[in-house]
Amino acid sequence: MKAAEMRAFRKTLEAVRSRLRGDVSTMADAALGRNGDEPVGHASTMPVHMADIGSDAFEQEFTLSLMASEEDTLELVEQALDRIRQKTYGTCEECGGVIAKKRLEALPYASTCIRCAEKLEASSFRPRQPR
Ligand SMILES: [Zn+2]
Numbered sequence: 001m002k003a004a005e006m007r008a009f010r011k012t013l014e015a016v017r018s019r020l021r022g023d024v025s026t027m028a029d030a031a032l033g034r035n036g037d038e039p040v041g042h043a044s045t046m047p048v049h050m051a052d053i054g055s056d057a058f059e060q061e062f063t064l065s066l067m068a069s070e071e072d073t074l075e076l077v078e079q080a081l082d083r084i085r086q087k088t089y090g091t092c093e094e095c096g097g098v099i100a101k102k103r104l105e106a107l108p109y110a111s112t113c114i115r116c117a118e119k120l121e122a123s124s125f126r127p128r129q130p131r
Contacts, residue, residue: 001090005101010084012108013077020074073109080109092116 083089090099094116103110112120 001101006084006087006089009089009104009108010081013080013084016108017074017077017081020070020077076109076111079111083111094120 080089083091090101090104091097092099092113093111095113097113097116099110099113103114110117
């Protein structure tokens, strides 16, 4: 992944992290932008406070669906930021393959490629990751 791309994802992740830290108890039916062609549940989305974010990182099509709890999501975000620091961001933790950029745009803290995520979901090896 290019450094500029990684910077953009880091910005997004940092914005998500500060929102999770500052506003973990408020839930709202606000989606961050429109969905592409990937179906994402609308039942649980995160509150959006664009003024607090103050960043154009969210202008990309990007929807956060909270299938895990905020704490779990925060943990995933922290791990993703770690991977950016170690420059392994965008690499699947299971198979070492490349995580599609489209998947990362929809789910910036994804740690596995879509194929591994589906496998893990099927085996219930670890908590489900939203797609
Ligand atoms: Zn994989």
